[in-house]
Each structure stands twice: as C-alpha cells, then as structure tokens.
Amino acid sequence: EVQLVESGGGLVQPGGSLRLSCAASGFTFSSYAMSWVRQAPGKGLEWVSAISGSGGSTYYADSVKGRFTISRDNSKNTLYLQMNSLRAEDTAVYYCAKDRTAVSDWYFDLWGRGTLVTVSS
Amino acid sequence: EIVMTQSPATLSVSPGERATLSCRASQSVSSNLAWYQQKPGQAPRLLIYGASTRATGIPARFSGSGSGTEFTLTISSLQSEDFAVYYCQQYNNWLPGTFGQGTKVEIK
Numbered sequence: 001e002v003q004l005v006e007s008g009g010g011l012v013q014p015g016g017s018l019r020l021s022c023a024a025s026g027f028t029f030s031s032y033a034m035s036w037v038r039q040a041p042g043k044g045l046e047w048v049s050a051i052s053g054s055g056g057s058t059y060y061a062d063s064v065k066g067r068f069t070i071s072r073d074n075s076k077n078t079l080y081l082q083m084n085s086l087r088a089e090d091t092a093v094y095y096c097a098k099d100r101t102a103v104s105d106w107y108f109d110l111w112g113r114g115t116l117v118t119v120s121s
Numbered sequence: 122e123i124v125m126t127q128s129p130a131t132l133s134v135s136p137g138e139r140a141t142l143s144c145r146a147s148q149s150v151s152s153n154l155a156w157y158q159q160k161p162g163q164a165p166r167l168l169i170y171g172a173s174t175r176a177t178g179i180p181a182r183f184s185g186s187g188s189g190t191e192f193t194l195t196i197s198s199l200q201s202e203d204f205a206v207y208y209c210q211q212y213n214n215w216l217p218g219t220f221g222q223g224t225k226v227e228i229k
Contacts, residue, residue: 045157045165045208045220059216095164100176106212107155109176111164 002026002110004096009115016086016119022079022096022112030054030074033099035108036081038092038117048094049081052104064090086119093117123147123214127207127221133229140196142224144209149189153213156185156194159223160205168207169194196226204228 008020020036035050049070050059058070069082079096093116097108124147134140144154152172157165167176169185172192182197196203209221 044222045159045210047218047220100167100170105170106215106218107167107170107210108165109167109170111166113164 004098004110004112006094006096006112006115009094009117011118011120012086013121014087014119017082017084018086018117020081020083020094020096020115020117022081024077024079024098027098027110029072029077031102033104033106034072034079035097035099035106036070036079037095037097037108037111038090039095039114040089040092043092046092050106051079053102083117086117088119091117091119123150123211123219125209125211125219125221127209127224129224130222131225131227133227134199135229136201137198138229140199140203140226142194142196142207142226144187144192144194144221146190146192146211148214150211150213152188153211154185154187154192155210155212156183157208157210158203158205159208165208199226 005023012018033052036048038048051070055072067085071080093114095114096112098110100109126145128143154172156169159165173185184195186193206223206225208223212218
C-alpha cells in the first residue's frame with residue numbers, strides 16, 4: 001500500500017527540540033522529493049521544508065530556517081525533520097508529503113495523516 | 122514571495138448545485154497551480170494540478186481553469202462528500218510554494 005506515516009510529535013517546552021519521522025511505503029522513495037507541510041490549529045497550510053530525492057538539496061521556509069533540519073535515509077525509506085529552538089508559533093500538525101512526479105514539481109499527491117506538535121510550557 | 126488569495130472564505134451551497142471557487146496570485150504563476158481538498162481531521166488530497174488536470178481518481182465533477190494570476194475550481198454538482206475546505210497552491214516560484222488561505226464549502 002502506498003502510504004506515509006508520521007511519528008514523533010508531542011508536547012515540548014519552548015526552546016526544546018523534537019525529531020519527526022515519516023515512514024514511506026509502496027513507492028520508490030529515493031526517486032521523489034519530499035516535503036514537510038504544517039497546519040496550525042484552525043489555520044491553513046504552510047510549507048515548511050523540502051528535500052530532493054537524493055537528499056543533496058534542501059530547502060526551508062524563512063520561518064524555520066536555522067532552527068529546523070530536514071533529512072532522509074533512503075535505505076530506510078524514512079524522512080526526518082529535526083526541530084530545535086521550538087516556539088509557540090511552531091504548534092501545528094506536521095504532514096509529510098510526496099511530490100507527484102520524480103521531477104521535483106513541488107506539489108503533492110500523497111500526504112501522511114500528520115503528527116501534532118504542541119509547544120507550550 | 123507570491124501571495125495566493127482565495128475567495129470567498131466560505132461558500133454555502135445546496136447539494137446538487139454548482140460551486141465556483143476562486144484563487145488569485147499576486148504575480149503570474151503560469152499554469153503551475155494545484156488544488157487540494159481537506160476534510161476535518163484528514164490530510165489534504167490533491168484534486169487538480171497544472172491548473173486544469175485532474176489527479177488520479179478524482180471525479181469529473183471537479184474541474185480547474187485559469188492561468189497567470191486568476192484560477193477557478195468548479196464543482197459541477199455538489200455531493201455530500203464534497204463539503205470540505207479547498208486550498209490552492211502555486212508551485213511556479215518555489216521557495217516557498219505558497220498556499221491560499223482556503224475556502225470552506227458548507228451545506229446551505
């Protein structure tokens with residue numbers, strides 16, 4: 001079955017760290033760029049970070065640059081998001097999302113169910 | 122950064138009626154525009170890409186049109202399962218690929 005399954009969310013204090021994971025199955029993971037997209041409670045979608053299929057290129061929204069690090073392990077079919085120096089405004093459901101094609105089109109045909117990150121003291 | 126503006130914020134429609142949703146870009150994005158549907162508690166689902174191409178498995182009642190800065194998503198005859206929030210996303214100027222704020226389609 002083609003799917004993405006996120007994990008690693010939870011409650012963390014401001015300034016803390018968290019690492020999210022996204023396990024992929026049912027497709028050739030290394031062929032596709034992947035992204036993290038987040039959604040604050042009751043709000044819209046915000047792209048956070050992206051990584052090329054090989055992992056050689058990474059991209060970040062200005063709001064997380066310098067604090068978050070995206071990576072992937074193609075041998076484990078897993079995408080990661082290391083989140084440091086977390087702020088209250090990072091509170092959101094974090095989705096991993098797959099590019100529709102292998103040409104890095106940067107829109108997404110497969111999404112996980114999301115994992116909730118809550119930053120609060 | 123390209124700003125995507127969707128209208129209206131909420132659209133009240135009766136089942137079986139036609140729904141027309143708009144998305145405007147602050148600068149041209151050519152045809153590099155996608156539409157997503159999101160139901161409560163669920164992940165977004167890709168409906169349309171390339172402004173007018175339906176994604177795999179999407180019913181023909183969903184259609185997209187437009188290019189440049191003005192885009193439209195039309196649902197020809199609303200079914201009960203179509204009541205949801207719809208987002209547009211431009212991917213012409215990546216970094217970032219920006220989303221609109223969403224249009225909620227609710228039952229009238």
